Amino acid sequence: MDISEILELADELVFVKTGQHLDYLQKSILRGTLKGQKYWKIAEETHSSEGHVRDVGSKLWKILSEGLGEDITKANFRAILEKAKIYRNNISSAIVGETITVNTLNICRENSRSDTPKPQTEQTPTQPHINLGDAPEIFSFFDRTIQLTTLETWILQQHSRLIAILGISGIGKTTLSLKLIEQIKHNFEYIIYRSLRFSPTLETTLTNLLQIFAPKTETPQNIETQLSQLINYLRQHRCLIILDDVHTLFSSKQLAGQYQTGYENYHLFFQLITQVTHQSCLIVNSWEKPREVVQLKKENNIIHCLLLEGLGEAAKEILRVQELLDEDYWQSLIEQYQGNPLWLELTSDLIKDLFAGRVSEFLQWDTLILSETLQAQLDQQFQRLTAQEIFVMIQLAKENEPVCLAHFIKKLDLPTSELLNAMQSLGMRLLLDVKECDRTRLFSLNPVLKQYIKNRYTETKIN
Known part of the structure; x- marks a missing residue:
């Protein structure tokens, strides 16, 4: 039996016994075991603690033992599966919907999933639970290939726990984050987007997140317990959480990065995300750098900051979509407005309304023209x-x-x-x-x- 067959059978056994599929860490433990890896090596590759991997592994062997009717451990897992040749043949039968018996356990690929209704949050291995909440709909996306590749490397290869995407208003932080989801979603079990534009307290944010993982469970009121539960979910599942508009947590009329009164415990949240072992990633989008992110980045190489700048040449597609004229002048327009997507879109509206779309006429003025809508954004x-x-x-x-x-x-x-x-x-x-x-x-x-x-x-x- 190859690794994929063993994982497939193990997933069926676990599903019948628990009503849940193998999660990311359980699969990693099985793969590592089949490769002869020690727990410390599996923990290193999944960025989990060795103790946590041992605990999850112990529970997994117990579930499989009950399902197969034999005492299964990390040491004999491969031998038992290789010895039981009948299991491999029975998988083919299960695929076409036949009910088979492994000792006292009935397995039917189709019926085992249809007889027990799945809760809304349960996902197949190839379909993550995606909860985008109040995320805006993205109608257009202009080339950010380098930035997407950088983010993917930090998350999937370097296993970054905290990433700050920083940039001035309108530069495209939200759009980039949502595009990133499309690109890497199959590497996660849970993907969650939330905007903090209305400055929710940490208790509100944690309650919202916990209800996604356990919608039928009462959320604790104690913030320490909430944090502990969330970290536990981030250990059990591979999660990508995006918190947008983090700058709204900071005070106005004070130096950058100072939290409003009552919001200081977000500092503890970000600190825990970076310092406690888990297998997930948190992305925060902001107009200004959170102070603790700057400080923690100096101490920890699993924290990254991406400073998002203008689009450059790719911004011409915005002007093309806006149907502006005088393409020879487009580069000058892009440079003046810093390749900022929102600034260019708002300025394009002005050019179309007052200059019939002619960029050359708009640029002939000595003074840089800012529409009132653009100034209101600033x-x-x-x-x-x-x-x-x-x-x-x-x-x-x-x-x-x-x-x-x-x-x-x-x-x-x-x-x-x-x-x-x-x-x-x-x-x-x-x-x-x-x-x-x-x-x-x-x-x-x-x-x-x-x-x-x-x-x-x-x-x-x-x-």
Whole structure:
């Protein structure tokens, strides 16, 4: 019998005894056993603790022993299956719907699944449980091949437990996350997407997640118990969880990454995800870097951050879909609006409404034109800034060339510590363009943000 046949038979036995199929870790234990691997090796490959693998293995051998009527252990599993040649022949019979008997256990591939109604959350090995909740419908997707490949490598090959997808509003974080699901969904048993746009407490988020795994079980009120149960599910099942709009958990008018009062325990949640052994992955999307992600990334190589930038050449497809004219000018338009999909779509609407779709006429103006809809989008992000951050942005908007910190420290009437904290916070909010020149870091604003500052802020007043 080859490995696939043994897994198929084991899955049938487990299903008849428990009403559930083999999960990711159980399959890994069986594969590892058939390859002669020790528990520590199986634990290493599944990114689980050796103790947890031993516990799951012990329960699995007990289920199989009851099903086959023989005492099965890790040591004799292969020998018993190889000796029992009848099992292999009976699988073929089971496939065509015949009922067969293995000792005292009846197995029928078709009937065993139809006689017992499956709960909605139960999935076949090739069909994960996908719960996208309030995820937006994606009507178009423009090339992000490099980013998708990077994410797939981090998740499937490097077994990253926490990934932060970061980028300014409209850059395509949500779209990329949902596209990623399509690409790697068959590697997971559970895939869950949730937006935090309405700033739910951690208790609310955990309750929502736990109900997906156990819809008929009462959720505990104690947050420590909720966290423990969720981690246990992440160990038992290979899960991909995406939390979108994480920036809504942070306070406005304070430096980046500071949680609102009552939301500080999200810090513990993210910390547990990275430090406790399990086989799942959490992706968080945000306008600004969560501070603990920055800190934990320095300590742990199973945490990754993907800074999402503009589309570049691929953005031409947006303009093509928008049916704009003057293709020779498209690259200039893309560069001015940073290849940001949302910025380009909103600007395309303006070009169609006022310039009959002619990009050349739109670009002839000396001033970069921002539609009111685009500026309203940016308002959402700028309303979160401190007065010191806005002051720094106003000064940067006046500069014609990138500047170094030493230049700013001499020029601005702002205490050095406040300036440095404001600059660091703006960097965490992804609002600064940064480049290195002769080992000196230079700062500037992209053209859209610079024009937005000029349009919205006419006075440099610190309250």
